[in-house]
Structures are given as structure tokens and as C-alpha cells.
Amino acid sequence: MADGTPNWLHVEMEDENPHLTTLTSCMTLSDVQGDGYIRLLAADISLEDEAYEPSATLKVFRGLKIKQEQPLPGIPTSIESLYIDETEPKTPVIAVAIAESVLFYRHLKPYFKYTIPALDSDDLELEVWRKLPVVQADTHNALLESLKGIDHAKLSRKSQRLLQLTEAERPAFIKTHRDSAVGRVGTIVIMCCIKRVSSDANPPSHLMLATDTGHIFILEPQGFNLVYQGRTCSHETAVPSLLSVQGTYETDFCIVVATRNGGVYLLRKSNSEGQEIFKLSKPLTGLLLLPIDQTILASTMDNRYQCYSKRGKLLYQVQLESLPVCILPLTMTHLGITLVAVALRGGAVKFFLQRYQVDEFVLEETVDAMLYGRMGMEDHVLTLVTQSGQMIVKILRRVSRFEPRAEALAGRRLGASDNKLIDGSSILDKPKKSSIFVEQAAREKQQAKATYGSFQVELWRLRHTAARATINAINSSESTISGDLTHAPVKLSAEVCGSGPAFRLYLTVQNLSTFKMASNLTVLLHADRRHYAIQQTLSRLPSVLPGIPLRMDFEVVAVLDPMDKLPPSSLTLDNSLVRVMLMKAGQAKPLIAAAVTMPQSEAAY
Amino acid sequence: MGMLHNLADLIKIKKDKMTILVLGLNNSGKSTIINHFKKPGDQSAIMVPTVGFMVEQFYSMAGVSIKAIDMSGATRYRNLWEHQFKNCQGIIYVIDSSDRMRFVVVKDELDLVLQHPHLCNRIVPILFYGNKSDAEDSLSSVKIAAALSLENIKEKPWHICTSNAISGEGLGEGVQWLVQQMRFAMLSNKDASKAKSKHTK
Numbered sequence: 001m002a003d004g005t006p007n008w009l010h011v012e013m014e015d016e017n018p019h020l021t022t023l024t025s026c027m028t029l030s031d032v033q034g035d036g037y038i039r040l041l042a043a044d045i046s047l048e049d050e051a052y053e054p055s056a057t058l059k060v061f062r063g064l065k066i067k068q069e070q071p072l073p074g075i076p077t078s079i080e081s082l083y084i085d086e087t088e089p090k091t092p093v094i095a096v097a098i099a100e101s102v103l104f105y106r107h108l109k110p111y112f113k114y115t116i117p118a119l120d121s122d123d124l125e126l127e128v129w130r131k132l133p134v135v136q137a138d139t140h141n142a143l144l145e146s147l148k149g150i151d152h153a154k155l156s157r158k159s160q161r162l163l164q165l166t167e168a169e170r171p172a173f174i175k176t177h178r179d180s181a182v183g184r185v186g187t188i189v190i191m192c193c194i195k196r197v198s199s200d201a202n203p204p205s206h207l208m209l210a211t212d213t214g215h216i217f218i219l220e221p222q223g224f225n226l227v228y229q230g231r232t233c234s235h236e237t238a239v240p241s242l243l244s245v246q247g248t249y250e251t252d253f254c255i256v257v258a259t260r261n262g263g264v265y266l267l268r269k270s271n272s273e274g275q276e277i278f279k280l281s282k283p284l285t286g287l288l289l290l291p292i293d294q295t296i297l298a299s300t301m302d303n304r305y306q307c308y309s310k311r312g313k314l315l316y317q318v319q320l321e322s323l324p325v326c327i328l329p330l331t332m333t334h335l336g337i338t339l340v341a342v343a344l345r346g347g348a349v350k351f352f353l354q355r356y357q358v359d360e361f362v363l364e365e366t367v368d369a370m371l372y373g374r375m376g377m378e379d380h381v382l383t384l385v386t387q388s389g390q391m392i393v394k395i396l397r398r399v400s401r402f403e404p405r406a407e408a409l410a411g412r413r414l415g416a417s418d419n420k421l422i423d424g425s426s427i428l429d430k431p432k433k434s435s436i437f438v439e440q441a442a443r444e445k446q447q448a449k450a451t452y453g454s455f456q457v458e459l460w461r462l463r464h465t466a467a468r469a470t471i472n473a474i475n476s477s478e479s480t481i482s483g484d485l486t487h488a489p490v491k492l493s494a495e496v497c498g499s500g501p502a503f504r505l506y507l508t509v510q511n512l513s514t515f516k517m518a519s520n521l522t523v524l525l526h527a528d529r530r531h532y533a534i535q536q537t538l539s540r541l542p543s544v545l546p547g548i549p550l551r552m553d554f555e556v557v558a559v560l561d562p563m564d565k566l567p568p569s570s571l572t573l574d575n576s577l578v579r580v581m582l583m584k585a586g587q588a589k590p591l592i593a594a595a596v597t598m599p600q601s602e603a604a605y
Numbered sequence: 606m607g608m609l610h611n612l613a614d615l616i617k618i619k620k621d622k623m624t625i626l627v628l629g630l631n632n633s634g635k636s637t638i639i640n641h642f643k644k645p646g647d648q649s650a651i652m653v654p655t656v657g658f659m660v661e662q663f664y665s666m667a668g669v670s671i672k673a674i675d676m677s678g679a680t681r682y683r684n685l686w687e688h689q690f691k692n693c694q695g696i697i698y699v700i701d702s703s704d705r706m707r708f709v710v711v712k713d714e715l716d717l718v719l720q721h722p723h724l725c726n727r728i729v730p731i732l733f734y735g736n737k738s739d740a741e742d743s744l745s746s747v748k749i750a751a752a753l754s755l756e757n758i759k760e761k762p763w764h765i766c767t768s769n770a771i772s773g774e775g776l777g778e779g780v781q782w783l784v785q786q787m788r789f790a791m792l793s794n795k796d797a798s799k800a801k802s803k804h805t806k
Contacts, residue, residue: 009709012752063706065742334681376706377632379680395710398680399717 007359007402008382008394011064018066019389020059021045024326024369025190027383030081030092032060032108038374039067040383041094043076058096060108063376064393070108074098078191082205084221090202093221097191102207104221114224116211118183121156124149126182129159133178137171156184186211190243194218197250206249210240216255216267230272232257232265238274242287246294254310256296258287264296266310277312286327290338297340299324305342305352316355322346328370332380332396339402341382343367349384356404363392474581474593481512482582482591488516490544492582492592500601501558507580508551511544519543520585525554527578531571532598533557534578558601567601576600623787624672626689628718629699630707631678634736637770638699639663639675642780657682658689669784673697683714690723695787696731697779700749702767703740708752715753719761728793730786731758732779733765739772762786 026043033039040061047054056075060068078097083090094105104112128143135143147159155163158177165173190210195203206227207219218228227249232238238259247253247269255267257274262283265274277296286299295315296308305324306317323345330339330351339359340352345366351359365386375381380396444451482490489512497504505525511518521541525534535555544550556578560567576598581590627635636652642663655677665671674689676682696718700711718724735749746765750756755763764782768775 009713011706011709063704377630377701377704378707378710393706395707397713398683398710 005397006361007397007400008361009397011393011395013064013391013393018059018061018064018391019044020385020391021047021389022369022385024328024371025078026076027369027371027385028079028081028094029371029373029375030094032081032092032094034089034091037062037376040371040375041079041081042385043072043079043096045075058094058105058108064391068108070105072096072098073103077188080191080193080207082193082207082221083202085204092202095191095207095221097188097209099187100185100211102188102191102209102219112224114219116186116188116209116215116217117226118181118185119213121182121184122150122154125155125159129178129182132174140170140174141167154184156182158182184213186213186215189240192243192245194245194253195248198248208243208245208255210243210257212239214238214240216240216243216257218249228269228272230255230267231274232259232267233263233274233276238263238265242284244287244289244296246289246291254289254294256287256289258284258298264298264308264312277310278308278314285324286342288327288329288340290329290340291331292338297327299327299342307355318352318355318357320344320350321348325366325368326370328372330372330380330382332402334379335402337402341370341372343370343384347386351402353402353404358402358404361394365390473589474579477590477593478595479592480594487584487591488513488518488544488546490518490521490582490591492580492594494580494594494596496556496596496598500599501560503556503558503598503601505554505556505578505580505596506551507553508549509541509544509582510549511546513546515546517543517545521591522583522585523552524581524583524590525556525578526581527556528575530568531559531576532578533559556598558598560601573600622670622672623695623784624674624693625695625697625783626686626693627673627675627697627699628686628714629678629697629734629736630701630704630711630714631680633678633699633701633704634734634770635678635697635699636675638697638734638736638768638776639673641770641773641776642671642673654679655682658685665780665784671780671784686718687721687723690718690721694729694790695783696729697734697783698731699734699736700753701737702735702743702749703737705742705744705752708749712753719758725760728790729761730783730790731761731763732783733763734770734775734779735765735767736770738767738769738775743767762790 020042021044022042026045028041029038030041031038032041042059042061043056044059045054045056054075056072058070058072059066076096076098080095081092082095084093091106093111094108096103096105101113101115103110104114124146128147131143132140144163147155147163152160158180162170162173188209189212192208193205194208195205197203207221209217209219214232216230216232217226220227232240238261240257241260242258243255245253245255252269257265257267259265260283262280264277264279264287266277267274280298280300282301284298284300288297290297294310296310298306298308300306301323303320303323304317305320307315309315320342321344325343325345328341330341332339337353342350342352343366344350347363347365347367349361349363349367350357363384363386365388367384368387369385371383373381375383378395382394382396384392384394386392480492491510491512493508495506497506507523509521521544523539523541525537527534539552541550558567577595578598580594580596582592583590627639629635631654636655636659639661640648640652643661655675657677659675661673661675663671663673674693676686676689698715701707733749733755735744735746737743744752746767750765755765764779766775766779768779770776
């Protein structure tokens with residue numbers, strides 16, 4: 001890019017330019033002949049000719065020339081080329097998803113047709129179809145009215161068609177379809193491949209199918225069994241529109257599904273029901289799960305290119321000039337990077353390496369479909385199909401390197417202002433509300449009084465229990481010698497000196513044991529705050545050795561009324577107490593709890 | 606003595622080993638062409654994609670001993686080409702004339718070769734083989750020359766001929782031209798160096 005030469009070599013088209021109307025999902029690269037030359041396969045959907053029903057043809061290109069054509073029985077949603085087994089020589093199978101079936105072609109010859117399982121239909125609908133052929137034609141209207149009561153999407157296809165018909169056409173339609181099954185079959189909306197195990201050279205794959213009923217299946221294409229069944233999410237209306245899968249079937253895989261409503265869901269091998277990761281207000285135009293960094297890229301209708309983590313956190317976003325039409329991952333193994341190509345309306349195609357735009361070219365028209373991979377003998381070929389059906393082929397130059405431009409990196413370091421602008425309007429990061437939370441919040445709102453009352457009752461009950469336990473603990477250890485046999489027995493004696501209002505309380509702690517040391521002891525004094533003021537109520541004791549008494553003193557001041565210098569009236573002989581507790585660290589229950597009776601205080605002078 | 610040596614050079618040029626570089630994209634038929642020049646006993650029936658490069662020795666019809674370096678054309682080995690540019694006297698550039706899609710790649714790689722500093726100031730004859738002339742949609746040599754705009758190569762002698770490496774059609778003619786050009790180039794290079802050395806004296 002630096003030397004002015006483009007990174008992509010433009011392949012000159014021959015005189016007879018192939019005309020192609022297709023989608024990204026309807027193009028694939030495959031070694032159909034098994035000769036090592038990889039051909040481009042595309043479904044050409046012809047919609048222009050008004051006189052005919054829309055039809056599709058599978059076209060096989062060798063290089064730039066159409067070599068084979070095969071009419072398809074319907075409009076395909078997706079075409080995939082996959083290997084189904086390990087047998088040599090490996091021949092790929094082409095899977096074409098049309099409506100509810102997948103058609104398998106081998107050597108471009110029809111080989112198998114798989115139809116996804118039908119869903120159970122409504123009992124009422126079954127009943128209506130049982131009655132319809134036998135009752136009189138004039139009662140049909142009433143029956144059809146009852147059908148209209150059912151959600152239109154939940155009706156079987158023939159019922160839907162019947163409701164559209166005029167009254168005159170109905171009897172004939174009922175007659176021809178009276179015996180066909182009343183099954184509801186979803187339409188395949190997305191099909192993609194998932195490798196069975198990871199290996200380099202053309203590993204066998206499974207097919208992943210997503211239907212418009214929200215189901216996701218993995219089809220094992222050897223025995224045509226469904227080996228995985230998942231749902232986009234619990235509610236029926238989530239119709240998948242985009243899907244991206246990473247991983248291998250045997251070890252672990254991760255599916256990201258975007259719905260038409262803008263929700264993005266994540267499914268795993270272990271979790272077959274999708275969890276919503278994030279929801280966008282604008283519909284998505286493209287969704288990718290990147291292989292290495294496992295981030296989710298989304299391009300949206302509001303011209304943004306956003307990157308999310310699997311937890312739904314917005315990592316970065318880029319504002320685009322116009323609407324992104326399709327996005328495509330370009331894995332460049334020789335460079336060890338994955339670029340993302342974003343085709344914009346107007347004809348620009350931009351290449352992003354993470355958040356940085358590393359390359360760009362502009363075509364004359366909007367690109368509708370893109371395909372990248374090994375084509376022919378060349379490894380890195382980008383095929384683009386424009387709106388008018390022109391096919392453009394670009395080949396990556398061998399010497400191309402993709403690096404973010406220096407100014408982009410510098411701008412980022414300075415905290416680019418335009419980036420901030422976008423960030424401001426991003427989705428608010430609000431906590432997830434669980435159903436139990438919502439339920440409880442609603443109940444609290446309705447019965448606030450009762451909730452508060454019962455909480456208070458429980459709180460008082462708890463306090464009462466705690467107080468009772470405390471009293472019990474203190475009373476049970478009320479003696480002067482500790483009764484706990486596991487520790488050294490300790491004796492506590494107390495002596496009060498002074499005549500008041502300041503007293504001095506002398507405590508003597510004696511270790512009665514002959515060999516054990518009493519350590520980690522604490523003395524706690526407790527008295528009624530209204531009667532006695534104690535400066536230091538807590539004292540940690542040094543280790544008490546056997547035979548040597550430990551003496552300490554505390555100042556206790558009797559509280560006197562400042563006016564008449566008399567002790568408060570609530571002080572009686574019975575409650576003029578200071579409780580002394582001797583506690584050992586790590587034990588909830590005190591070793592000794594003694595009550596020291598205080599003498600009556602003299603009045604202060 | 607010196608003059609005698611020069612004379613010997615002139616006459617016994619065939620004693621010299623000429624080194625030819627065989628370039629071209631993968632699957633264009635480089636190894637098959639080299640295989641054709643080898644002695645019938647040494648030829649192999651099955652060709653496999655070359656890994657890295659192979660050095661082959663053969664004698665041209667004029668009896669010149671040629672050392673051909675058969676480079677791999679695979680994308681990941683194409684960066685090895687430039688290491689051989691310094692000590693080669695001629696280049697054979699093989700083109701798959703039926704793979705029209707990759708002409709743009711052929712041209713890009715050719716431009717990279719011609720612009721390389723080890724080649725751009727030397728006279729190195731280039732022979733183009735429009736290979737696979739038997740393929741149904743192969744192009745004529747004139748069309749290939751136009752597609753690759755070979756007329757823009759001014760400072761190096763070049764020649765293009767169609768070939769079919771399997772039958773050997775067209776191969777001999779090309780190599781004959783190349784050997785002749787290499788002789789001229791060697792002589793002119795020698796003259797140039799002689800003139801230079803005289804000048805410095």
C-alpha cells in the first residue's frame with residue numbers, strides 16, 4: 001500500500017463476461033472434479049424475467065469460464081461444499097439448501113435429499129382438516145374462521161395457502177390436499193459447515209442448518225442423522241437471520257445467531273438453548289465470529305461496524321460512511337491474521353484488521369456477494385459480485401502486508417474524539433435482571449407493609465436470641481476460677497480502692513497450673529454507661545506464667561449529676577456493678593465473668 | 606598468456622557451465638520442462654510439486670553444460686527466487702498459457718523479478734515459455750506477450766515461444782535462443798569489464 005501499488009491484483013475479464021445474480025451464501029469453492037483445480041460454484045438466481053417463476057441454476061466456473069450448468073428445483077438459500085468421509089480419493093459433496101430440504105450432489109449429480117423433521121401442528125388445525133373434506137361446502141367458512149384464530153406462522157403450509165384462496169378455488173384445493181399430512185415444516189434460512197475434527201487437509205464436516213422456526217440442527221451427512229438440536233431462544237418469534245460458527249463438532253463449538261429483531265444469541269455444544277448476548281435496536285446486515293480472538297463482529301443498518309466480546313461487551317465500533325451490505329472474513333494464514341472485508345453501498349470495499357482500516361478499494365457498483373479462498377491454483381482469491389451481476393476477481397499480491405497506518409494508531413493513543421462521539425450513544429451497560437429478582441421486586445412493591453412488619457419481627461427475634469445467648473454465656477462462667485479444662489486454669493480476684501467518684505479497680509490474674517502457660521488473654525470491663533465511666537475498657541494481657549500473679553489496675557469514675565453532685569437515681573445497690581470478663585482469643589465464651597460490686601461514691605467536691 | 610586465455614574462452618565456451626534459473630508460478634510446468642531436457646534414463650514419469658528448489662544438470666543440443674535451478678512456484682516458496690538472481694546467466698520464465706485468470710499474478714511476479722537490484726542492471730536474457738499449448742483454451746504467444754506487456758522490457762533480450770512440455774514441442778528452439786543470448790551476454794560483459802579495467806589503468 002505504501003508504494004502505491006494496490007494489494008489486490010485485478011483480473012482482467014474476458015470478452016464474454018459472466019452474468020451472475022447471487023448471494024454470499026450461494027457461492028462456494030469446491031474441487032468438484034477431484035482434480036485439484038478448485039472451481040467456483042454459484043447459484044444464479046434469475047428474477048428479471050417476469051413471465052416465468054423465479055428459477056435458479058447452479059453454475060460451475062473453471063477459472064473465469066462457465067464449464068457446467070445444472071438447473072436447481074427451487075431458489076436456494078445456501079450452497080456449501082463439504083467432504084463427508086475420509087475415504088480416498090476425497091470427493092466433495094455439494095449441499096444445496098432449498099426450502100425445507102437439503103439436496104446433496106456428488107460429481108454434480110443428485111445423490112440424496114434430506115428434509116428436516118416436521119413440527120407438531122395445532123390440534124384444532126388437525127381437526128379442521130379432518131372435517132373439511134367431509135362436510136358441506138357452505139360450512140367451510142366457519143371452519144376457516146377458526147383457523148384464523150391460530151397464529152399464522154404456526155399453521156401448516158397448506159392451511160396458509162388455503163386461507164389465501166378464493167371461495168371458488170377452495171373445494172378443488174381441499175380435494176387434492178385432503179390426504180397430505182398436516183405438518184408444519186420450517187424453512188432453512190441458513191446453512192453452513194462445521195468441521196468434525198480439526199485437521200488440515202479437507203476434513204469431513206457436518207452441516208449446520210437454521211430454520212425460520214428458530215431451530216438449529218447439525219446434520220451428519222453420512223447417515224443423515226441430526227446430531228445436535230438447539231433453539232435460538234425460548235420464544236418462538238426469534239427467527240434467525242445470520243449465523244456464524246467456530247470450533248469443531250467433536251471437541252467444542254460456539255454458534256452465534258442473529259435474529260431479525262436485532263438480538264444476538266450464543267449457543268454452545270453443551271448449551272443447546274441460546275442465551276442473549278446483546279440486542280441492537282437496528283437490524284444487522286452481517287455477523288461474524290472470529291476464530292482466533294473469539295470476538296463477534298456485527299455490521300448494522302445504522303452504518304456501524306461493531307465488535308463485541310462473547311459476554312456482550314462492546315469492544316470497539318467504527319462509523320462507516322454508508323450502509324454495509326455484506327461482510328466476509330479473510331483468513332490469511334501466511335500472515336497469521338484475519339481481515340474482515342466490508343462491502344459498502346456505493347461500491348467501496350474496506351478491509352479491517354481489528355478496528356483499523358488497512359486497505360480499501362472502490363468499485364463502480366455496490367458489491368452484493370463476496371467469496372474468498374483458494375480458487376484455481378491461487379490461494380488468496382477474492383471474488384466479488386456486484387448488483388448488476390458483474391463478477392470481479394481480485395488476487396492478493398504475494399508481497400502484500402497489512403498493517404494499521406501509523407496515524408490511526410497515534411490517533412487512538414490520543415483518544416480520538418470521533419471515537420468518543422460514537423461511544424457516547426452506545427448501549428447502556430445495565431445489569432442483568434433475573435426472573436426471581438423481578439418477581440420479588442414486584443411482590444415487595446405490592447405488600448410493602450407486610451414485608452416491613454415481618455422483617456422487623458424477625459429482626460427483634462434475632463436480637464432477642466442473641467441477648468439470651470449472651471446472658472447464658474456470662475452466667476455460666478460466673479466464678480472466679482476458669483472452668484475450661486483444655487486451658488490452664490486461671491484465677492481472677494478484684495479489689496476496689498478509693499472513695500469516689502474516682503475509683504481504682506485492681507485485678508489480679510493468677511495462673512493455677514503448674515506447667516501450662518496462660519496466653520492470649522484479654523480483660524474486658526463492662527458497666528452501665530449511665531453509672532460508671534471507664535477510660536480503658538479493654539486490655540490485652542501478657543502471658544501469665546504459673547505461680548506469678550499478674551496485677552493491673554483500671555480507673556473507674558462514678559457518674560454524678562453535675563447539678564446536685566449526686567449519683568443518678570437509677571443507681572441502686574443491686575446494679576452498682578462492673579462486670580469483668582477474662583477472655584481468650586479465638587473463644588466466643590469468656591473464661592471468667594465476674595461482677596465487682598462498687599461501693600457507693602462520695603459526692604465530689 | 607592473457608590473450609591465449611581469451612582465445613580459449615572464445616573457442617571453448619562450451620566448457621563453461623551456464624546457470625539458468627527456471628521461474629514461473631506453481632503448476633506451470635517448470636519441472637516437466639527440465640525433465641524433458643534430461644537424459645532419457647534419468648527422466649521421471651510422475652511430476653510432483655517442487656519443494657524449495659532442485660538443481661539439475663544437462664547438456665543442450667549445442668553441447669553446452671547447463672545447470673538449471675528449478676525453483677518452486679508455490680506462493681510460499683516464491684521468496685526464494687531472489688536468492689538465486691546473483692549467480693544466474695539466463696532465466697526461463699514458464700507461463701501456463703491456459704490459466705488466464707492468473708496472468709495478472711504472472712505479470713506481478715515478473716515485474717518483481719525485473720525490478721530486483723541483482724538483475725535490473727545486468728544483461729540477463731529471459732526466455733518465456735507459453736507452456737501447455739495443447740490445452741484447449743491456451744493462448745498464442747502473441748496474446749500472452751500482449752497480456753503481460755512484454756514490449757515494455759527494453760534493457761534485456763527476451764524471447765517468447767509456445768511449448769508443450771509433455772511432448773517436448775517448442776522446447777529446443779527456446780533453449781537454443783537462450784544459449785546463444787547467454788554467449789553474447791557473457792562476451793559483452795567481458796568486453797565491458799575489460800574496457801572498464803583498461804579505463805582504470
